[in-house]
Amino acid sequence: MDRVRFLELLVSRLLRTGVLMSGLLMVIGLGLLWATGDASCPSGVLSVSWLLFGDPFLEPSHVLFLGFFILIGTPLLRIVASATAHLLERDLVFALLNVSVLLILAVSFVLGVG
Amino acid sequence: MFFEISRLSAFLQRVIWFKGPPRGMQLLFTLYALMIALGSGFLGALLGLGGGVIMVPLMVFLLGIPIHIASGASIVAVVATSSAAASVYVRDEVTNMRLGMFLELATTLGALTGASFVAMAAESLLKTIFGLSLIYASTVMWYQLRNNRRSWVNKPNDWLAEKLSIGGSYYDEARGEQISYGVTRTLSTFGISYVAGIVSGLLGIGGGGVKVPAMNVVSSVPMKVAVATSNFMIGVTAAASALVYIRHGFCDGFVTAPVVLGTLVGSYIGARVTGRLRGMFLKRVFVVVLLLLGLRMIASGVGF
Numbered sequence: 001m002d003r004v005r006f007l008e009l010l011v012s013r014l015l016r017t018g019v020l021m022s023g024l025l026m027v028i029g030l031g032l033l034w035a036t037g038d039a040s041c042p043s044g045v046l047s048v049s050w051l052l053f054g055d056p057f058l059e060p061s062h063v064l065f066l067g068f069f070i071l072i073g074t075p076l077l078r079i080v081a082s083a084t085a086h087l088l089e090r091d092l093v094f095a096l097l098n099v100s101v102l103l104i105l106a107v108s109f110v111l112g113v114g
Numbered sequence: 115m116f117f118e119i120s121r122l123s124a125f126l127q128r129v130i131w132f133k134g135p136p137r138g139m140q141l142l143f144t145l146y147a148l149m150i151a152l153g154s155g156f157l158g159a160l161l162g163l164g165g166g167v168i169m170v171p172l173m174v175f176l177l178g179i180p181i182h183i184a185s186g187a188s189i190v191a192v193v194a195t196s197s198a199a200a201s202v203y204v205r206d207e208v209t210n211m212r213l214g215m216f217l218e219l220a221t222t223l224g225a226l227t228g229a230s231f232v233a234m235a236a237e238s239l240l241k242t243i244f245g246l247s248l249i250y251a252s253t254v255m256w257y258q259l260r261n262n263r264r265s266w267v268n269k270p271n272d273w274l275a276e277k278l279s280i281g282g283s284y285y286d287e288a289r290g291e292q293i294s295y296g297v298t299r300t301l302s303t304f305g306i307s308y309v310a311g312i313v314s315g316l317l318g319i320g321g322g323g324v325k326v327p328a329m330n331v332v333s334s335v336p337m338k339v340a341v342a343t344s345n346f347m348i349g350v351t352a353a354a355s356a357l358v359y360i361r362h363g364f365c366d367g368f369v370t371a372p373v374v375l376g377t378l379v380g381s382y383i384g385a386r387v388t389g390r391l392r393g394m395f396l397k398r399v400f401v402v403v404l405l406l407l408g409l410r411m412i413a414s415g416v417g418f
Contacts, residue, residue: 015201019194023378026371033367034141046363064367065360068190071374072356074197075349082215093278097215101350104222108229108357 004085011081018074025067032060148372155380164320171407181240185318186364189356191377196349209342212280217307221351224311229358241415248408256401269334271296303333315355320348
């Protein structure tokens with residue numbers, strides 16, 4: 001029970017840090033976009049490699065997308081934490097439920113299409 | 115084949131409809147988007163609606179943004195507000211986390227389905243569906259205003275709820291007692307949650323308007339628990355949709371970033387004020403506002 005409580009506090013802190021960090025990245029990215037007047041947000045279907053590594057890395061629009069990603073990662077953290085908590089409590093059915101949700105999210109990202 | 119067609123259409127839609135704000139207007143455009151998001155986040159928190167329901171039509175009508183891009187910005191903002199709220203209430207006593215985690219499987223699958231469909235759907239179709247959902251939201255709000263105290267009857271768990279042990283109890287502050295409840299017709303609510311996920315992915319909104327009545331009416335979960343549990347699920351559901359939107363290039367930086375920032379600040383202020391303000395008058399106003407926005411959206415979708 002103590003370990004679970006510790007996990008919850010950790011998640012709470014990580015969620016807050018994630019939201020603040022992504023907000024900061026978005027402010028910086030927008031500032032850079034205005035400053036450079038560079039509107040070259042890539043169009044069409046975005047490649048996974050551009051989203052992760054940029055071209056070049058940390059150009060203004062890539063900074064923005066990293067902000068989006070950190071934000072979208074925050075609910076994932078919660079799921080990872082609860083999967084861990086369920087494993088610790090030997091609640092295999094719910095651990096499996098959490099893992100399947102993570103898998104669905106992975107499919108969303110990699111395929112981008114159902 | 116399916117992948118190729120949808121990707122091609124996503125590409126065409128973006129190129130034809132939206133090339134980002136014109137060069138000289140980026141700053142102004144960003145500020146407008148920020149203001150719309152601030153207002154919608156604030157009102158959404160006051161009304162207990164997601165900000166997206168108000169934000170998307172305003173962006174479409176006031177800024178002329180294609181609905182795909184507006185929904186893409188909104189869905190990322192939904193993730194933001196949900197995570198910000200969850201960081202404060204990781205464990206409140208009202209949320210039924212087990213029920214939430216079970217239904218999350220259905221909502222994320224639905225979100226993936228709905229968001230994938232967006233790339234293939236025409237602007238007019240999405241506008242019409244959005245319009246219908248606005249009218250639905252208006253009706254639900256009107257219904258809530260009329261039946262303020264619906265009698266709620268506790269029922270025992272059905273077999274699936276028993277097996278997963280997702281019944282629960284919570285401390286009701288208004289009544290001053292611990293209230294325990296069972297979850298009935300779990301499979302039906304699971305199915306409706308899948309539909310809620312589709313709506314969320316398709317329109318870029320949280321979809322609480324579908325999940326809450328499902329849990330409350332179909333599964334006889336107390337209203338407070340249903341609302342809290344729906345909010346608990348929204349973050350992950352929106353994350354699944356947002357990933358699909360981003361991959362299709364429906365998250366434009368100039369729109370999404372100010373919308374996320376504005377919604378975060380707006381809903382934070384809204385949540386602070388909401389304790390001191392009775393929302394009744396505002397709700398009455400919004401029964402009409404949502405209805406009008408819905409009709410306008412359908413008219414625009416049908417081509418008037």
